[in-house]
Amino acid sequence: IGHYRGWALGALWVFPLAQAWATEPISIISPAVVTEPAKVALGKKLFFEPRLSQSGIISCNSCHNLATSGTDNLPTSIGHNWQKGPINSPTVFNASYNLAQFWDGRAKDLQAQAGGPIEADKEMASSHSVAVATLSSIPQYQQEFVAVYGKGAINMDKITDAIASFEQTLVTPNSPFDLWLQGDKSQLSAQQLKGYQTFKQVGCTACHNGPAVGANSYQKMGLVQPYQTENPSLGRYSVTGKEQDKHVFKVPTLRNIEHTAPYFHDGAVWDLSQAVEIMAQVQLGQTLTPEQTQDIVAFLHSLTGERPQIVLPALPPSPFDPLHVKR
Amino acid sequence: IGHYRGWALGALWVFPLAQAWATEPISIISPAVVTEPAKVALGKKLFFEPRLSQSGIISCNSCHNLATSGTDNLPTSIGHNWQKGPINSPTVFNASYNLAQFWDGRAKDLQAQAGGPIEADKEMASSHSVAVATLSSIPQYQQEFVAVYGKGAINMDKITDAIASFEQTLVTPNSPFDLWLQGDKSQLSAQQLKGYQTFKQVGCTACHNGPAVGANSYQKMGLVQPYQTENPSLGRYSVTGKEQDKHVFKVPTLRNIEHTAPYFHDGAVWDLSQAVEIMAQVQLGQTLTPEQTQDIVAFLHSLTGERPQIVLPALPPSPFDPLHVKR
Ligand code: HEC
Ligand code: HEC
Ligand code: HEC
Ligand code: HEC
Ligand SMILES: [Ca+2]
Ligand SMILES: [Ca+2]
Numbered sequence: 001i002g003h004y005r006g007w008a009l010g011a012l013w014v015f016p017l018a019q020a021w022a023t024e025p026i027s028i029i030s031p032a033v034v035t036e037p038a039k040v041a042l043g044k045k046l047f048f049e050p051r052l053s054q055s056g057i058i059s060c061n062s063c064h065n066l067a068t069s070g071t072d073n074l075p076t077s078i079g080h081n082w083q084k085g086p087i088n089s090p091t092v093f094n095a096s097y098n099l100a101q102f103w104d105g106r107a108k109d110l111q112a113q114a115g116g117p118i119e120a121d122k123e124m125a126s127s128h129s130v131a132v133a134t135l136s137s138i139p140q141y142q143q144e145f146v147a148v149y150g151k152g153a154i155n156m157d158k159i160t161d162a163i164a165s166f167e168q169t170l171v172t173p174n175s176p177f178d179l180w181l182q183g184d185k186s187q188l189s190a191q192q193l194k195g196y197q198t199f200k201q202v203g204c205t206a207c208h209n210g211p212a213v214g215a216n217s218y219q220k221m222g223l224v225q226p227y228q229t230e231n232p233s234l235g236r237y238s239v240t241g242k243e244q245d246k247h248v249f250k251v252p253t254l255r256n257i258e259h260t261a262p263y264f265h266d267g268a269v270w271d272l273s274q275a276v277e278i279m280a281q282v283q284l285g286q287t288l289t290p291e292q293t294q295d296i297v298a299f300l301h302s303l304t305g306e307r308p309q310i311v312l313p314a315l316p317p318s319p320f321d322p323l324h325v326k327r
Numbered sequence: 328i329g330h331y332r333g334w335a336l337g338a339l340w341v342f343p344l345a346q347a348w349a350t351e352p353i354s355i356i357s358p359a360v361v362t363e364p365a366k367v368a369l370g371k372k373l374f375f376e377p378r379l380s381q382s383g384i385i386s387c388n389s390c391h392n393l394a395t396s397g398t399d400n401l402p403t404s405i406g407h408n409w410q411k412g413p414i415n416s417p418t419v420f421n422a423s424y425n426l427a428q429f430w431d432g433r434a435k436d437l438q439a440q441a442g443g444p445i446e447a448d449k450e451m452a453s454s455h456s457v458a459v460a461t462l463s464s465i466p467q468y469q470q471e472f473v474a475v476y477g478k479g480a481i482n483m484d485k486i487t488d489a490i491a492s493f494e495q496t497l498v499t500p501n502s503p504f505d506l507w508l509q510g511d512k513s514q515l516s517a518q519q520l521k522g523y524q525t526f527k528q529v530g531c532t533a534c535h536n537g538p539a540v541g542a543n544s545y546q547k548m549g550l551v552q553p554y555q556t557e558n559p560s561l562g563r564y565s566v567t568g569k570e571q572d573k574h575v576f577k578v579p580t581l582r583n584i585e586h587t588a589p590y591f592h593d594g595a596v597w598d599l600s601q602a603v604e605i606m607a608q609v610q611l612g613q614t615l616t617p618e619q620t621q622d623i624v625a626f627l628h629s630l631t632g633e634r635p636q637i638v639l640p641a642l643p644p645s646p647f648d649p650l651h652v653k654r
């Protein structure tokens with residue numbers, strides 16, 4: 001499971017247009033293959049588990065709402081105690097394709113990421129020891145962890161591993177663009193096809209390529225012209241400390257982009273057309289014509305895939321005050 | 328659809344033990360019969376719709392989490408701007424059986440109820456006109472409302488009707504106790520059966536009876552001995568203004584009670600055994616033996632039914648800043 005999941009599936013090569021597809025800068029994403037359903041089911045419960053937060057009401061799903069394409073659709077998140085977060089919440093859909101997690105890539109993978117929000121003061125504001133104690137106080141979780149991980153106490157490694165396993169299933173295959181890539185030419189309108197050509201010609205695919213149409217490199221926001229923002233994030237610099245990494249961010253995926261407004265790390269732009277115009281300007285020094293912009297936007301809509309069907313988990317009851325555990 | 332839904336289904340009478348069942352104070356609840364699936368699907372979207380709130384993050388599901396048996400499992404809810412609500416959030420499961428909605432019965436049915444939280448300052452803190460404008464700004468909702476209600480603008484009547492239709496489906500049939508009532512004697516353990524006898528003998532069924540095991544009358548909290556609480560709610564009095572209605576509340580359903588802690592309108596009691604002891608004391612003037620209490624608790628666990636399988640809805644994208652509509 002990783003960025004090149006699609007390529008690994010030999011079966012895909014028998015498609016009639018495999019050749020053509022192999023030369024495109026964007027490749028398909030494949031449906032998730034679940035090999036450990038019990039672990040995924042446990043991870044799903046934990047993703048929806050508000051008792052992982054200090055207040056008992058914030059879960060991963062609060063900010064990565066799977067009913068709204070894996071984000072909260074706010075400029076920056078609202079977390080514990082109604083605190084405003086520092087940066088826009090990215091979608092968890094297709095996050096397994098990210099070369100690393102977070103805008104600045106400070107977590108190497110989904111498992112490394114999942115421990116963060118539980119103890120982040122502006123997110124769930126709990127602590128790892130409290131999260132472990134809370135889940136351990138719930139008999140049904142005790143049993144489920146044993147069923148998945150064998151005997152032994154619940155710990156953060158198991159919690160984050162289960163959550164990451166669930167997140168691996170959050171892929172959105174079979175977008176019109178993917179079906180087009182696989183040979184079904186009826187999937188794109190003439191305008192969308194024109195938009196895709198423009199997207200390649202003006203140079204968007206330099207950064208937005210691969211199965212996630214992004215997510216596989218760090219790039220400066222404002223490569224050619226500075227991007228004006230009030231958001232103080234310095235991006236990759238806060239990980240590497242290198243001067244040239246200031247305002248360098250992980251290139252976001254453009255899959256399901258029509259659903260994940262507002263755009264950019266500061267969540268300052270709601271209108272996808274405007275986001276496209278800004279990109280052309282600040283990353284490529286180009287002013288797009290209104291027609292070019294609209295064509296690209298039409299193409300971007302073809303990147304909306306099938307969301308996985310998510311049946312709400314039935315979370316187990318607490319035998320006593322779960323918030324009490326925390327004191 | 329109403330409190331006596333179970334009784335109306337002629338088919339049930341052919342059960343072998345129909346006679347015996349008919350003499351019990353508690354009756355079964357029946358699976359929901361969905362006659363208007365498109366309306367229910369729309370109502371489900373609205374139930375999960377955070378854009379019905381001022382902040383864009385609070386939906387009905389925030390306080391009536393369908394992953395945790397239709398409540399938030401907090402003493403009192405946390406709403407807009409992290410404000411603490413005045414009273415414990417009741418479950419929406421089986422709420423269609425309530426003789427009226429809210430602890431004080433101030434809304435006559437689910438539709439009348441659903442408009443309340445959207446504009447309640449401590450809940451979603453929006454307004455009806457803004458809620459209508461927000462949904463109207465989303466093309467897919469426009470289409471869905473027309474598909475369900477025919478031509479014409481979106482309005483609060485349609486919004487609350489759709490939400491109520493979805494809530495009608497939130498019933499939890501086939502609890503072990505219901506199966507036992509229908510003749511499968513293996514469903515209750517000896518202790519549960521003993522608990523049920525005690526429940527009837529000491530007089531709990533005076534108030535907790537019918538299909539919802541409650542929810543069909545208003546009763547004074549502290550009928551025999553006063554109930555000590557810091558919660559200022561006066562209950563039914565705030566609707567009728569009658570002195571004798573002070574501290575009179577709708578008797579809550581005891582279905583799925585093991586999942587809906589903390590208990591009572593003030594959410595002050597987490598332990599179900601303690602809630603049972605308090606009830607015996609303040610409503611009946613009786614001190615239960617520890618054995619009686621444990622037997623009743625064992626019986627109450629047999630009231631946990633099957634939760635409906637809820638597939639998360641895919642909420643439609645906003646074409647522009649949905650929060651902007653609100654200014
Ligand atoms: C209060 C809001 C909030 C909560 C709760 C929250 N997140 Fe996040 N999440 C964010 C924000 C904001 C970011 C971006 C932070 C950054 O990049 O510095 C983020 C980033 C992520 C990423 C990285 C995505 C990417 O493209 O880089 C993943 C994966 C993720 N969260 C999963 C989770 C999981 C799992 C949980 C629960 C254990 C969780 N989140 C809880 C707001 C939240
Ligand atoms: C030099 C690299 C680079 C090029 C070229 C580039 N982008 Fe980007 N793109 C980025 C980065 C980095 C971000 C994230 C910037 C931020 O949020 O600060 C981004 C963000 C975006 C977003 C917003 C994504 C989100 O979820 O917030 C869109 C839409 C987008 N790009 C489209 C385009 C289009 C269309 C083009 C071509 C006209 C393009 N990009 C060219 C690197 C690039
Ligand atoms: C911020 C928390 C919160 C939100 C959001 C919220 N509710 Fe409630 N709900 C409550 C509380 C608290 C009560 C009890 C209020 C009372 O009885 O005075 C309640 C009562 C109810 C009841 C009555 C149940 C009974 O047994 O009397 C129903 C039904 C209900 N809500 C449905 C909804 C719907 C539908 C929405 C969204 C449109 C919603 N709620 C939004 C907290 C909330
Ligand atoms: C005279 C009427 C009456 C009798 C008798 C009665 N109850 Fe209650 N019951 C109520 C009312 C009213 C409430 C809600 C009180 C409140 O929250 O302020 C309630 C609440 C409860 C609750 C908490 C429900 C919740 O969701 O918060 C439980 C559990 C309960 N009763 C069990 C019992 C048991 C067991 C008995 C017998 C030992 C009993 N009741 C006898 C009227 C009664
Ligand atoms: Ca975004
Ligand atoms: Ca409760």
